[in-house]
Amino acid sequence: MSIDLYMWPFSPPSRAVLMLTKELNIKTNIKIIELCVGQHLQPEYLSVSPGGLVPAIDDNGYKLWESRAIMQYLCSKYGPDTQLYPKDLETRAEVDRWLYTDCTLFPFIRDVTFFSKFRSILTESTISLLKDNLKLVNQLIGDKTYLVDNHLTIADLSLSASLSFLIYYNYDLTDYPNISRWYISLSKLLPYFEEINGFTSDEANEIVSKMQKI
Ligand SMILES: N[C@@H](CCC(=O)N[C@@H](CS)C(=O)NCC(=O)O)C(=O)O
Structure with a gap:
């Protein structure tokens, strides 16, 4: 199982999510959305992230944007016991x-x-x-x-x-x-x-x- 991560490498929230995928060892297909040429405003990407913001993920059909919500979701799904998002x-x-x-x-x-x-x-x-x-x-x-x-x-x-x-x-x-x-x-x-x-x-x-x- 792998997830798609839509990101622009220079974008801080994109990099935060990318770092988390490394920590959790999540198999990740990186899909670069090139902000410099307006790829984030194309209908194809807007169907993933309606505001055209990066990052976003597609986890086998479940689409989510907002980096911090993505990180909370990934920890809960792929690292339920991880200290990266403690349960206490x-x-x-x-x-x-x-x-x-x-x-x-x-x-x-x-x-x-x-x-x-x-x-x-x-x-x-x-x-x-x-x-x-x-x-x-x-x-x-x-x-x-x-x-x-x-x-x-x-x-x-x-x-x-x-x-x-x-x-x-x-x-x-x-x-x-x-x-x-x-x-x-x-x-x-x-x-x-x-x-x-x-x-x-x-x-x-x-x-x-x-x-x-x-
Ligand atoms: N609160 C959002 C912020 C996302 C954000 O601002 N992304 C910027 C890149 S750093 C973006 O996609 N900008 C495109 C635009 O403003 O049209 C998150 O943490 O995911």
Whole structure:
């Protein structure tokens, strides 16, 4: 049995799901949806993900989008005993809380780093909200290696993928040292991390220049 994963390799939520498929050893057919040429807006893809967003999965006819919902589903189906999404109610609630925190944070990261380079949407308010959210995340991470308990969860996968945009676009993390330390540590602990998330700043800028043309 295998699943289809529709993704764009540069997309943080896509990479979070891809990392999880590695953790759970799920046989995965990767279907690249090239955002730079508008493949996500084609009727064929809209029948999988009606909003045209990546990632999405097709698990033998069951279609699901929204990365965090996908990760919760994959853990429940393919790793029912996995500590990646713990069963204990309070521990699971903490993982969920991080996923929601990340879901709030990611649009600010995306707007300030990526979108601002080819769309005029950047406001003082977005810049300031990103700083407020990073301050909180930095405080919550403290000296932890993993966000919840002492082991990897889907919260780590989701947040690290979101934060990667800050790294690619050289966002100044001086005021958020716990975030930098945690991200670097996780990148060394996970054997697939570099392969999936290791875009260079040059590659990230090249993607911006492709987006500018559409
Ligand atoms: N909350 C969604 C966000 C997905 C998302 O924003 N995907 C972006 C790529 S990172 C996308 O598909 N953008 C296409 C568009 O905006 O039209 C998730 O976590 O899956």
